[in-house]
Amino acid sequence: MTVLDTEQEQFACDGISVVGLEGEIDIATARDVHARLAERAAHGCVVADLAGVAFIDASGINALVGAMRDAAREGRHLLLAAPPRQLSRILDVLTLHSVLPTYPTAGAALAAHTRAAHASGRVPPQAV
Numbered sequence: 001m002t003v004l005d006t007e008q009e010q011f012a013c014d015g016i017s018v019v020g021l022e023g024e025i026d027i028a029t030a031r032d033v034h035a036r037l038a039e040r041a042a043h044g045c046v047v048a049d050l051a052g053v054a055f056i057d058a059s060g061i062n063a064l065v066g067a068m069r070d071a072a073r074e075g076r077h078l079l080l081a082a083p084p085r086q087l088s089r090i091l092d093v094l095t096l097h098s099v100l101p102t103y104p105t106a107g108a109a110l111a112a113h114t115r116a117a118h119a120s121g122r123v124p125p126q127a128v
Helices: 029-042 058-073 086-095 107-119
Strands: 018-023 045-057 078-081
Touching: 018 029, 018 107, 029 058, 029 078, 029 086, 045 086, 045 107, 058 078, 058 086, 058 107, 078 086
Parallel strands: 018 045, 045 078
Antiparallel strands: none
16 A cells, blocks of 8 residues: 555546535544545645644644545645745644645635646636
């Protein structure tokens, strides 16, 4: 089983949706966050909008990585948008930016995804 697929540019996207997350992503909420993201990835690519997240702990990071793995198994992208500073620092330290692409806003993530779809000849995604 491939843990992290670095050939994600080959994924065929049937659309893209934005999942807004807020509050704390910790041991109490990580399972629900993972389930929400994985469910959306079953139907298309996903932008996890973290603008409303005030705190994230290790279980939250694991939820994001797990959702990315689930998305990759489905042949979908998972992009992060507006991560809190704490999460950006963790992604830097763990060198996860290459497998969890991160953008300053959900709009920037959608635009980057659309550009990549056009460049690769895939059907342009639709925001839901």
